[in-house]
Amino acid sequence: MSALPDDAALFERFPGVGLDHDNKGLYRGFLERELRLNRCGACGHWQHPSLPMCPRCWSTDVVATPVSGRGEIYLLTVMHQGPPTPGVDYHSGYAVGSVELVEQRGLRYTSAIRSDGIRPAIGMPVELEWIERSGAPFPVFAARP
Template sequence: MPDKPNETPRTLPALDMDNTAYWTGGANGELLINRCDDCGYYVHPPTEFCPSCESCSVIPQPVSGRGEIITMTVNHRAWYPDMQVPYVVAMVAIEEQEDIHLITNIVDCDPLSVKIGDKVKVRFEQAEDLWIPLFAPHMETAA
């Protein structure tokens, strides 16, 4: 059960040498996605191998944290006691590379107002020693 009333109960991932940066970068406010040093291709889920050029020179690098919802659902079932419903489960494409998709929750908004195509920005929820990347609506401003 969560320690804080707004914290969502979660099954936490097992850390390994490939995914630790992704799950801990939020401690520094960074969304870290593995990127190939040779061809610049982002790689997710995290692995040490680049599927684009077959290089093994892949390291975690910070991205902007901005993205777009490409698909989503609103869940109305509380899977745990005291779980707040409804909530949004979404697939977000990151701004840097549209074929990198993160499965996440959309937070800090009315779940029934969320729609495909919405622009979002990462925020993090701490769970033990991990920092879960979540996304919230993000309005772009004109320069």
Template sequence: MASAADATSDEELVTRFPGFPVDFDSAAHYRGRLTRRLLVNRCDACGIWHQPPKPVCPACWSSAVEARRVSGAGTVHLVVFLHQGPPATGVDYATPYPVVTVELDEQPGLRLTSTIVGSRNDAIVIGRRVTLDWIERDGTPLPVFRLVDQQPRSTDTAGDAGAAR
């Protein structure tokens, strides 16, 4: 399965993801998408993850960076709802379209921006836990997030209540 996707030529990869920034540094990430594996570059020298892909580690400047799989579990860091936007397959702005930046569990500050599926907009708030899911859009898999079925962490709520008293 993985070998079939890894065998995708550079030309075919660019063709499969029209309009996406597919280049030498991000090719592994997009190859991963074809088999619904979320790959993020990680430095073999110091262990730091970085996104979007760069040819050298932004922390130690090592070129020993490799695309590795992440779980896709994380926390909503930022959310906006688009009332207007460019025409896009599967996007209806009549219901404001959620765009979320998720901080992945692998590392503080490691964030990925996509959308959330399967939830009402009023449930999408900063601090909610999410898990990775995949949808098909324009013929290729797109990594998206889905709310984990729980309220914001009770410890956070308790802390806020305590501070308000």
């Protein structure tokens, strides 16, 4: 297992991200190419976005925990303009989706949807993949119709 960066090193790897105590486990997971969402140690409830407390049982025992990365597209938009981003081509349309993960109903993570020539659609199964963006791993979802 590789050494995990301390908080200062984590800020250096993700300079454009609003890192805080609640989401640093998520971004530390990026460096290990694991999508880690906060899960309650008391009742097992997953949550995202990251919060300091379980919204179901109010326990503060929440830990960034790897998810499978499997799910289906819950919401989908295709962007034709946006902020300049390395590797993003808005001209041909850049799909971004909220993916409902298999771990729990209502647990969703939003990122780019890669579809390799097919047209992504709501309800389509996806799997997690990793790309490099701005020198750090970045999670995206690949459509698997």
